[in-house]
Amino acid sequence: MHYTRLAAAVLGAFVATGASAQTSTDELYEKAKAEGEVTWYVAQFTTSIAEDIGQDFTNAYPGVNVNVIRATGQVVYSRLAQDLRNGVAQADVFSGSDQTHLISLKEEGNLLQFSPENGPKLRKPYLDFEPDGYWYTTSANPTVMAYNTDLVTAEEAPTNWTGLVDPKWKGKVAMSHPGFSGSTGSWAVLMRRLYGDEFFEQLEANDPLIGRSLSDPPNTLVAGERAIGIGTLATVTRLKNAGNPIEIIYPEDGAKLTLSGTAIPANAPHPNAAQLFVNYLLSERASDLMVTYGLQPMRPEVAPPPGAKAIDEINLASPTQDELINGVQPVIELWRRVFGA
Amino acid sequence: MAKLDLNGITKLYGEARAVDDVNLSIEEGEFVSLLGPSGCGKTTTLRMIAGFMRPSSGTITMEGRELSSARTSLPPERRDMSMIFQSYAIWPNMTVAQNVGFGLKLRKFSKSEIDRQVMEILRVTKMDHLADRYPAELSGGQQQRVALARAIVVKPGVLLLDEPLSNLDANLREEMRFEIRRLHDEFGITTVYVTHDQGEAMVASDRIAVMNAGRIEQIDTPFDLYNKPRSHFVASFIGRTNLITGKQVGGAFEFDGFRLDAGAFPAETAARTGMVDFSVRPQLLRLLPEGSQPNGKPAVQAVVDERSYLGENWDYLVRPAGTGKALRVSALPSDRHEVGATVMLEFDPEQMVAL
Amino acid sequence: MTDNVTPYVGSAAGNRGYMRRFLNLEPINLLWALLFLVLIVLVVGPIGFLIKVSFQEGGNGSFTLDNYLEAYGRWRYLQALINSCLLGACTALLCVIFAVPMAWAVSRTNMPAKWFAWASVLGAFILPPYLTSIGWILIAGPNSGWLNEGWRWLTGAETPLFNIYSFFGIVLMIALNAFPFIFLFTKAGLDMISTEMEEAAAILGSPTWYTSLKITLPLVWPSILGGIIIVFLESIALFGVPAILGIPARINLVTTQLFQFFGYPFKMEVAAAYAMPLLLITISLIWVQRLLLNRKGFVTQTGKGGERRELDIGKWKWVLLAWCGFVGALAMYLPGYTMVVASFSEAWGKGMSASNLTLANYYDVLFVSRLTQEAIVNSFYFAGVAACGALTIALCVAYVVTRKLVPFANVLAFLCMAPFVIPGIVLAIGFYAAYAPPPLGLYGTSAIIIVAFIARFLPISYGTAAAGMRSINPEMEEAVRVLGGGRLTAIRYVVAPLLKKTLFAGFLLVFIPATRELSAAIFLVGPSSRVMSVLIFDMTEEGRFEAVAAIGCIILVTTTFFVWLGFKLVGRDFMMRTNH
Incomplete structure (x- = not known):
């Protein structure tokens, strides 16, 4: 254990000084095989997608298994934070859903700087997310709205975010909790900027059903438990393509897009497998797989999933990095005050 | 072993x-x-x-x-x-x-x-x-x-x-x-x-x-x-017994209400002075009808207080005349005495154990 | 025969006296020291650290009161405390309504098919509260639950009949799991009352209902109150139901608030401070309960005997029987059935139809997903090791205590029973505080969960082991020893075989709850040590109820199997003892 940790630190320092150019993928694979496994803390994908991605990686690189630890953005980060606090090295790859976590991890010196072969091959808008090489964009999953087509007609369906607080949908709204879900946190920051604190009070008055993860509301809609709600474009697209009675609403006031990056903790016990895995996430093969789940492809070579618009066709509204750093915790506090839990 | x-x-x-x-x-x-x-x-x-x-x-x-x-x-x-x-x-x-x-x-x-x-x-x-x-x-x-x-x-x-x-x-x-x-x-x-x-x-x-x-x-x-x-x-x-206390005074043991000649006791008992405790087993006492002739053993007059018949023997409680303390006597089934009757209570000093 | 005796040095060898004493020293004193050490680690350590950490500043460890200021400085946090107490009280009340008529019917009336009531009680034991909740989400989700859909269809109403995501929903879920406590306590009390008590009233002209209300019930009031206290404590310390229902219902409770402190930003020190009321309430209420039940009260005065004849209550017996069935249906059969159906469905919202039927959920859970496979293995592995561990410790302590082998043996017994007054969730935070950080660094390991489970279930094990040991006459062992066998020989050939049943019951009594424990596990699991209960909790956040239902059914089937095994091998009453 100590040896690995030491190796990780040395390797980290080595890469950080820029003394080494990128290691070739084959070389990485050899070293990764010796490490045997990679533990992936992930919030960007649902459990089953994450497991499938892990399996596909192992198919591509036999001998390296993926240990998937999936939780919501806040929870997965709190795990990593506890690991660090307790001096435990468990996570090899961290795919959170709240960029502020990555920023503070980087500032605290807890991330490995690395440069995967596929790093520069991403679609244009994803390239500039992190110029220093501490993380790479692995998910661009806009938060949109959705409705159950059995319960709501296309004409009735709201067209922008304020629909959620329209009293006509009282008791019919499905939400997720910013205190658990990282994407919902950044969405709440956006809502606060656009519509102020009253938005949350009105939302509360509408008596929404609040799940913990952003993946929960679309399932609630499909089940007919609620009529309209929020969700990630990917989840809604996937459910829609599977034949469920659900339709996407691209809010006119802008779908929320925050890019989600994947990083490697400086103390990762399997740093080579980790780099190999991140490189895989940035590959065409991974993008092909992601598209089948309704996710946006990271690579320009791969077309967006059917039934969903491509990123550049969507009207987007995104909170800035500063807004996120200063805004997420206060908006969670605001939410808890308003909703009581 | x-x-x-x-x-x-x-x-x-x-x-x-x-x-x-x-x-x-x-x-x-x-x-x-x-x-x-x-x-x-x-x-x-x-x-x-x-x-x-x-x-x-x-x-x-x-x-x-x-x-x-x-x-x-x-x-x-x-x-x-x-x-x-x-x-x-x-x-x-x-x-x-x-x-x-x-x-x-x-x-x-x-x-x-x-x-x-x-x-x-x-x-x-x-x-x-x-x-x-x-x-x-x-x-x-x-x-x-x-x-x-x-x-x-x-x-x-x-x-x-x-x-x-x-x-x-x-x-x-x-x-x-x-x-x-x-x-x-x-x-x-x-x-x-x-x-x-x-x-x-x-x-x-x-x-x-x-x-x-x-x-x-x-x-x-x-x-x-x-x-x-x-x-x-x-x-x-060990077994049942009557415990009585006597005091040797002038060649005889004086008990509560009656006295027995010291000469009838074994020599080592007779040699003791002052207060002596005796154990008298109930079956070593005998009851004789009133007026019977003494047969060489000392006897005192007594009254039957209680009796119970146990099949193999009689169990009497008798009170020597002029005493408050009753003695227990075990007698053969044939020795019948009514409650309240006056009887002769016979001692066997040879067998009375000084403690 | 002296040739069988080990050569022995006479007392003349003066200066070798100490050596000889050492040779004749029984290893039991070493065992005592070892047990004491183990119990310090299991019980004193976690609680000591919990208290210590609550006065420490996060990071640097210097003394501070800030944690308490933060824990009680916000209205929302205080509100959670109030909510929890209210929840406990309401749950206890509902449990009384469920259970007292059942207990009365079973103990004192001529109600037919009494096994029916027992089946309801057993069902409630078998289904852990978080699974009852999941079953009920499918039944009474405000819009899609079939209960509410049916209600709307029937009445054309706009509002749902019953919304599971509500305060009452949480109360109902916990009550449906906790009512057996009141049932068992009340029944035990009723069983002690001689029918003559009632006949004495009847002969004076009191009608049956009046007698039952004015004579019988007041006599068992201490027992009912004892049960109420247990239910109250169970309710306020429960994590699963509040987390699954409380977050959507927007009701904050102590346990969910504790969980929040363990989220981001991570505030373990505040959590420790915030856990104190839970600990204090539990300790004081258990103390009150002991007083109540130990009081040489009316119940024991009548003596254990006294004849009991069944009261003929006429057609009311059918009403009571229906009530037993109703409670059983709510507690077990409805949610259980719904869960089974959901586990075989493609989408639980689509209802029952051939096209919706699938085995895919089970296939995924059992053969595809590494996560669920690992969790299933972990659950049984942890539960098995914890049950063996707790049993070993409990037996050793029970042996030392009942045989009075060492002075102060009672200290060991006290330590074994101490976790009983520590809510599982508080114990888990204590374990986290004590052993997760360096130098031990057990954070996220299997070891910390197993050890926490051992501590959590030690009182159950000790109760069983001590009862077993007391039933063995010490002369049984002495007979071995005079014949030339050492203490270990006696234990191996006599004590152990005689305790076989006790051992097995003790194992199951820990193993069964440990396979489903959530409150203690949720704070201690790490990436590779997740268990089924935690996985279920994690999966509910994604709304994947079909897969959740499949795991739930696996828990249900295995629990049922082990309970059956216990019935078969130990006896019908093995889970039903009120050794609380």
Whole structure:
């Protein structure tokens, strides 16, 4: 254990000084095989997608298994934070859903700087997310709205975010909790900027059903438990393509897009497998797989999933990095005050 | 078979003296009972002999080897003894044969030797037909026999019995008393037997140690214990007795309301002066009809206070004239006297024991 | 026969006295020391650290009161405390309504088919509260639950009949799991009352209902109150139901708030401070309960005997029987059935139809997902090791205590029973505080969960082990020893075989709850040590109820199997003892 940790630190320092150019993928694979496994803390994908991605990686690189630890953005980060606090090295790859976590991890010196072969091959808008090489964009999953087509007609369906607080949908709204879900946190920051604190009070008055993860509301809609709600474009697209009675609403006031990056903790016990895995996430093969789940492809070579618009066709509204750093915790506090839990 | 010595054994529980300076020497092959009321320290003494407890002072030696002292105590498993418990402690998870053979197994006998000895002892204890039964299927008496067989088969240096018959009903108890003695006669094992039942002790023992409040009051053969008690306690604990006090005044003992000529008593009694306590067994007193001629033994006039008929004898309570203290008299069924009748109460000074 | 005795040095060898004493020293004193050490680690350590950490500043460890200021400085946090107490009280009340008529019917009346009531009680034991909740989400989700859909269809109403995501929903879920406590306590009390008590009233002209209300019930009031206290404490310390229902219902409770402190930003020190009321309430209420039940009250005065005749209550017996069935249906059969159906469905919202039927959920859970496979293995592995561990410790302590082998043995017994007054969730935080950080660094390991489970279930094990030991006459062992066997021989050939049943019951009584424990596990699991209960909790956040239902059914089937095994091998009453 100590040896690995030491190796990780040395390797980290080595890469950080820029003394080494990128290691070739084959070389990485050899070293990764010796490490045997990679533990992936992930919030960007649902459990089953994450497991499938892990399996596909192992198919591509036999001998390296993926240990998937999936939780919501806040929870997965709190795990990593506890690991660090307790001096435990468990996570090899961290795919959170709240960029502020990555920023503070980087500032605290807890991330490995690395440069995967596929790093520069991403679609244009994803390239500039992190110029220093501490993380790479692995998910661009806009938060949109959705409705159950059995319960709501296309004409009735709201067209922008304020629909959620329209009293006509009282008791019919499905939400997720910013205190658990990282994407919902950044969405709440956006809502606060656009519509102020009253938005949350009105939302509360509408008596929404609040799940913990952003993946929960679309399932609630499909089940007919609620009529309209929020969700990630990917989840809604996937459910829609599977034949469920659900339709996407691209809010006119802008779908929320925050890019989600994947990083490697400086103390990762399997740093080579980790780099190999991140490189895989940035590959065409991974993008092909992601598209089948309704996710946006990271690579320009791969077309967006059917039934969903491509990123550049969507009207987007995104909170800035500063807004996120200063805004997420206060908006969670605001939410808890308003909703009581 | 071994000689066992207890030298000044004392057991303290805090301030209380459960066993107080007990000295007892048991000869090889001897059968000694510890007899006394509950709480007299007899079981504590036995458990110290067995090694379950350590004395507070004094030593226990066997064949001259020290087993127990205040400083150290050889654990029970290394004392070469065996014991029969009040609850029998037959292991319910083993058959009769397994129970009996267990001690032999611990002594590393061969399988065939164990089988042979087990069958032998079961035959002696008349349990051979039940060898494969489990204890739950046995009666109390049969369990008792298993316990006996299990204790004897290892041919221990000393056999200890802790109130072994107290859980049996009266008939079985009677039978087992003789059974225990019979087995002792057959194997000659040095035996220490704890009981509160004098009948059991009298039947089985070579000698009896009567204990009271942690001390040994008297150690004697059953006969001497009964006929020559040396203390109030022994006199009243062993059998029934009348305790009366007399004062020698001018060649006669003056009792409460009557007097007996000192010359009629054994010489050593007659030599005593001052207040003397006597134990008078009820069956050594006789009742004669009023006006009968004395036949050489002293008699005093008395009134019958109470009587009860017990089948084998009459139990009278009679009050000598001019006294407050009634005496108990055991009389033959043929000696009938009505309550309230005046009778002659005949003493036998030869047999009156001065304490 | 002296040749069997180990050569032994006489007392003349004065200067070798100490050596000899050492040789004759029983290893039991070493065992005592070892047990004491183990119990310090299991019980004293976690609680000591919990208290210590609550006064420490996060990071640097210097003394501070800030944690308490923060824990009680916000209205929302105080509100959670109030909510929890209210929840406990309401749950206890509902449990009384469920259970007292059942207990009365079973104990004192001629109600037919009494096994029916027992089946309801057993069902409630088998289904852990978080699974009851999941079953009920499918039944009474405000819009899609079939209960509410049916209600709307029947009445054309706009509002749902019953919304599971509500305060009452949480109360109902916990009550449906906790009512057996009141049932068992009340029944035990009723069983002690002689029918003559009632006949004495009847002869004076009191009608049956009046007698039952004025004579019988007041007599068992201490027992009912004892049960109420247990239910109250169970309710306020429960995590699963509040987390699954409380977050959507927007009701904050102590346990969910504790969980929040363990989220981001991570505030373990505040959590420790915030856990104190839970600990204090539990300790004081258990103390009150002991007083109530130990009081030489009216119940024991009548003696254990006294004849009991069944009261003929006429046609009311059918009403009571229906009530037993109703409670059983709510507690077990409805949610259980719904869960089974959901586990075989493609989408639980689509209802029952051939096209919706699938085995895919089970296939995924059992053969595809490494996560669920691992969690299933972990659950049984942890529960098995914890049950063996707790049983071993409990037996050793029970042996030392009942045989009075060492002075102060009762200290060991006290330590074994101490976790009983520590809510599982508080114990888990204590374990986290004590052993997760360096130097031990057990954070996220299997070891910390197993050890926490051992501590959590130690009182159950000890109760069983001590009862078993007391039933063995010490003379059984002494008989071995005088025949030349050491203490270990006695234990191996006599004590252990005689305790077989006790051992097995003790194992199951820990194993069964440990396979489903959530409150203690949720704070201690790490990436590779997740268990089924935690996985279920994690999966509910994604709304994957079909897969959740499949795992739930696996828990249900295995629990049922082990309970059946216990019935078969130990006896019918083995889970039903009120050894609380």
